[in-house]
Amino acid sequence: MTQPPERPAILFFAALGTGGLLTLMTYFNGQLAAAASALFSSLSAHGTGAIAAILMLVAIPAFRRRPAGASKAPLWAYLGGISGALTVILTSTAVNSALALSGTLALGLAGQMVFGLTADKFGLFGLPRKSPAWKDLAGIALIVAGSLLIIFYGRGA
Amino acid sequence: MLTFIAFAFGGGILVGLSRQINGRLSLSTGPLVSSFWNHFVGFVALTAVALAFGGLFPKGEPIDWPWLAFVGGPLGVIFVASSSWLISRLGAAQTAVLVIAGQMLSSVIMDIITGAPGSPYARIAGVALILGGILVGRKRKA
Structure with missing residues (x-):
């Protein structure tokens, strides 16, 4: 195929x-x-x-x-930068706690995956819905496992 | 401690949220214009935070700042534009996991080049799992 x-x-x-x-x-x-x-x-x-x-x-x-045939963007679509700015404040606080860089990276990775899968399922914020195939989920699980291994054991601090 | 866990996890949620919102804007304006708005609005928001809570004036002397430090911003423009371009094609979960995979693979290379400490076995096993995961997700055979 x-x-x-x-x-x-x-x-x-x-x-x-x-x-x-x-x-x-x-x-x-x-x-x-x-x-x-x-x-x-x-x-x-x-x-x-x-x-x-x-x-x-x-x-x-x-x-x-x-883009050809593009509709006008809703006003909230211009506000992605606020979310990005907030991210800096949350993660720089977390890095300086007992979580350190490794814990912050690992939890951030988890947050991204939970949000990504939910956003795809419901087509959040005007982007197309996607339902993952089993192979997609298996691939995600392997990448997450490998990333956690590197974050916790493959790095010095 | 729970607060910090919520902060770190929430940071990940916010990364996804801004990618989703910028991706939506990109459908209307194109990815680079969307990336401009992300940076401009973020700059205004951070300036407001700095004025309200302090921290705008950095502790070091400007002369001490490595000029390379100012390369991050322009790279970020390409990063956000490319993420917006990808998310409408790959979906949010695939975009997130593949960007993370690329980040991990490149950080292992960078750690090796800079001689950062870390277990070589964990690096090899981690890279193998990630490459395996990319191949599994890539194979579309039924």
Whole structure:
């Protein structure tokens, strides 16, 4: 049987590469957090990010184009950044507790999976519903198990 | 302790929530415009928090900040745009788990390069489980 067209390999590689970006971001933002503060680090990452986004949008007109047949976005769709800003405050508090980085990462991973599966099931916030196949769930379980192993035993602190 | 557990777990929920909301905006505006709004609104919100509770002025001298520290923001723009692009195609759970997989694999590589301590056996077993999980999820045969 062939792959269904909606899940080509490129999406898998793009998602893995996106995770790689996250490692770099954590590293660079962590350097600033250590030299200044967690709040300042996140503030400056959002500020420099907003400026970088404007420069990219000005430089490349294709990025400004609306998707064909797109409906107008509801006002709440512009507020994702608030949730992101809150994340910084919660996780930087948790990291400095007895949970440390490992516990914070592991619980955050659990929170992401619970939210992701729920969001797919109900099609939350206007995105399409998806029901996972058994193989998807098995794959998720293996990745989560491997990640916990690395978080708790594969890292120094 | 329960408060901190709730904070860490809630942090994960919020990561998913912002990805979902930015993904919805991206359907209307495209991923890069959506990423811009995420950063702009986040910047305004964090500035408000800093003004209300303090912490805006960092403890170190600006001269001490490694310039590399300012690379994180622009990388974040690509990260958020790409996440928004992925979530409408892969779904929230697959996007989350594959981004985590990529984060873990790259952090193991980075730890090895920087010589960070950690059990090599746990790293090998963890990487094997993750690669196995990616292959299982990828195989679409009935």
